[in-house]
Amino acid sequence: GNSVTQMEGPVTLSEEAFLTINCTYTATGYPSLFWYVQYPGEGLQLLLKATKADDKGSNKGFEATYRKETTSFHLEKGSVQVSDSAVYFCALSDRAGNTPLVFGKGTRLSVIA
Amino acid sequence: DVKVTQSSRYLVKRTGEKVFLECVQDMDHENMFWYRQDPGLGLRLIYFSYDVKMKEKGDIPEGYSVSREKKERFSLILESASTNQTSMYLCASSSRTSGSLGETQYFGPGTRLLVL
Numbered sequence: 001g002n003s004v005t006q007m008e009g010p011v012t013l014s015e016e017a018f019l020t021i022n023c024t025y026t027a028t029g030y031p032s033l034f035w036y037v038q039y040p041g042e043g044l045q046l047l048l049k050a051t052k053a054d055d056k057g058s059n060k061g062f063e064a065t066y067r068k069e070t071t072s073f074h075l076e077k078g079s080v081q082v083s084d085s086a087v088y089f090c091a092l093s094d095r096a097g098n099t100p101l102v103f104g105k106g107t108r109l110s111v112i113a
Numbered sequence: 114d115v116k117v118t119q120s121s122r123y124l125v126k127r128t129g130e131k132v133f134l135e136c137v138q139d140m141d142h143e144n145m146f147w148y149r150q151d152p153g154l155g156l157r158l159i160y161f162s163y164d165v166k167m168k169e170k171g172d173i174p175e176g177y178s179v180s181r182e183k184k185e186r187f188s189l190i191l192e193s194a195s196t197n198q199t200s201m202y203l204c205a206s207s208s209r210t211s212g213s214l215g216e217t218q219y220f221g222p223g224t225r226l227l228v229l
Contacts, residue, residue: 101215
């Protein structure tokens, strides 16, 4: 079945450091891929998405590129801020749309000043 | 603006009580979902619904039931609460473009339930 694997957390970075959170997936066909963010005490909100190979999703300085050849959708940000501290979830949607989104287990990011 | 609301942010119940968690969305979405979130386990899907009065089991339906009498409202019911149901419960909704269950989901703020 479809699955998403994210790097284990927690990740702790200093302000202005470069961020990468790895995400790889297993799916039949070509799924859509998502990154969600959950700030402390809140629900999840969509951060970015990509619907086909080589697409790059971007939002709030975060980027992720849909890599079909490596079945990956790694999240990156060039310079993190304390306000980026949150839990990040990678997710996929199979092309047929017969099943709900499949989520990774989440990666907690802490950014210290 | 898109909005999913949940009836309570925090809830404390006793073992054996019947518990109702309510979720309302104002986006006219066809699909609605209930998850629980636990440390180290991520999000786990309990139940979902793709239409009024329709429901499907997710990955962990045991001990839960749901009700969808109106399009905008999806209720999660714990028939007899137990301590292992202490968790964060998240509701989400999505549109059913082309009949898909896999469109972008919009989440509520969550209900943190403590069962004593």
